[in-house]
Amino acid sequence: MARLAQTPGLTEIQRDILATVRAFVDKEIIPNAQRLEHADEYPTDIVDGMREMGLLGLTISEEYGGLGESLLTYALVVEELSRGWMSISGIVNTHFIVAYLISQYGSPEQKSRLLPKMAAGEARGAFSMSEPGVGSDVAGIRTRADRRGDTFVLNGQKMWLTNGGYSSIVATLVRTETGAPTVYGNMTTFLLEKKPGFGQTAPGLTIPGRLEKMGYKGVETTEMVLDGVTVPQTAVLGGVEAGLGRGFYQMMDGIEVGRVNVAARACGISIRAFELAVAYAQQRSTFGKPIAQHQAIAFKLAEMGTKIEASHALMVNAARLKDSGARNDVEAGMAKLLASEYCAEVVQESFRIHGGYGFSKEYEIERLMREAPFLLIGEGTSEIQKTIISRGLLREYSS
Numbered sequence: 001m002a003r004l005a006q007t008p009g010l011t012e013i014q015r016d017i018l019a020t021v022r023a024f025v026d027k028e029i030i031p032n033a034q035r036l037e038h039a040d041e042y043p044t045d046i047v048d049g050m051r052e053m054g055l056l057g058l059t060i061s062e063e064y065g066g067l068g069e070s071l072l073t074y075a076l077v078v079e080e081l082s083r084g085w086m087s088i089s090g091i092v093n094t095h096f097i098v099a100y101l102i103s104q105y106g107s108p109e110q111k112s113r114l115l116p117k118m119a120a121g122e123a124r125g126a127f128s129m130s131e132p133g134v135g136s137d138v139a140g141i142r143t144r145a146d147r148r149g150d151t152f153v154l155n156g157q158k159m160w161l162t163n164g165g166y167s168s169i170v171a172t173l174v175r176t177e178t179g180a181p182t183v184y185g186n187m188t189t190f191l192l193e194k195k196p197g198f199g200q201t202a203p204g205l206t207i208p209g210r211l212e213k214m215g216y217k218g219v220e221t222t223e224m225v226l227d228g229v230t231v232p233q234t235a236v237l238g239g240v241e242a243g244l245g246r247g248f249y250q251m252m253d254g255i256e257v258g259r260v261n262v263a264a265r266a267c268g269i270s271i272r273a274f275e276l277a278v279a280y281a282q283q284r285s286t287f288g289k290p291i292a293q294h295q296a297i298a299f300k301l302a303e304m305g306t307k308i309e310a311s312h313a314l315m316v317n318a319a320r321l322k323d324s325g326a327r328n329d330v331e332a333g334m335a336k337l338l339a340s341e342y343c344a345e346v347v348q349e350s351f352r353i354h355g356g357y358g359f360s361k362e363y364e365i366e367r368l369m370r371e372a373p374f375l376l377i378g379e380g381t382s383e384i385q386k387t388i389i390s391r392g393l394l395r396e397y398s399s
Helices: 012-039 044-053 071-084 086-105 108-120 247-283 295-324 329-359 364-375 382-396
Strands: 125-128 144-148 151-162 169-175 187-193 199-202 205-207 221-232
Touching: 012 044, 012 071, 012 364, 044 086, 071 086, 071 247, 071 295, 086 108, 086 125, 086 151, 086 169, 086 187, 086 247, 086 364, 125 151, 144 169, 151 169, 151 187, 169 221, 169 247, 187 221, 187 247, 247 295, 247 329, 247 364, 295 329, 329 364, 329 382
Parallel strands: 125 169
Antiparallel strands: 144 151, 151 221, 169 187, 199 205, 205 221
16 A cells, blocks of 8 residues: 555656655755744745745746646645645745736736746735634625725735735735625725835835744734725736726635645645654554554554545545636535544544653644644634535535
């Protein structure tokens, strides 16, 4: 039997990319992740290494200086990165979503000006929908953009921006009055450009500072305050004619690929938790034999491996569907739901196998125990995924 989470049908180029990333994870990320995570230190050297490898432009078209790879390739790369340290995958995820949105919906000017910088890692992206009082209820967004002649003026407060500090392009969903009959038709995505850093990074745009978290450290998560931010019409994703009032639908498309990403992250963490558990179970002995030979532990390993295989299969299916151009909201929801829930279970079982040592900060499993819960809420809670899945099933099986 092959090792867990193998993917059939990959091209030679995909296999080479994954082998390179896996070697990078084993050499540069895993040996440093504990130290960086406990210090909540930004992994500058690791990000520079990913930039040199071209990972920040992995899915950007070759026309704009990227590698032009598929969502599947990207998801498998995220799985490998998360096996090393989930925070690294967070750094590339929002960057990837913004690049995806610009590639899919951007105007020719936005594509030609922004995508080459993003592919080279000279400009990094952040993605902003949530607000202090708004999570999954996107209809409740209050931040708004008011038209003033040839410009728009934005006011409000956004929350939970991964890469909020280091980014220079923030895809931001706000309310705009377009006269549409539903609230969703009165939302627009703006590409807000700013200087990397904290404080006032553009006129009226402030990144107050890092939010303290129990896990998912190293990568910064921030708020964003918009106080009279004035931008030209060209800041509308796709331009005014194509993009005004289309923001909700654009962002939901981005969230679909984001959910595949979260599923891939969950798979990566699960794989690492299993690797740690299966190694420890063969080294630690009780009652005269390695604990892996006790049925109670062997059965845990069997269940963990099965859950990883199921999660990986759903994640790959969702990515391949999106690559084919098919709708994948249900499949992405299923992948995100199953992978994140199973990840929490696999990590906890690995923690139990480690016994008292799992409670020590010297062991990696302690960090994974703090990272896994984030996946249960990131890109929509499990309950939101169930809502999406059930609606899709009822649509297909309507009587």
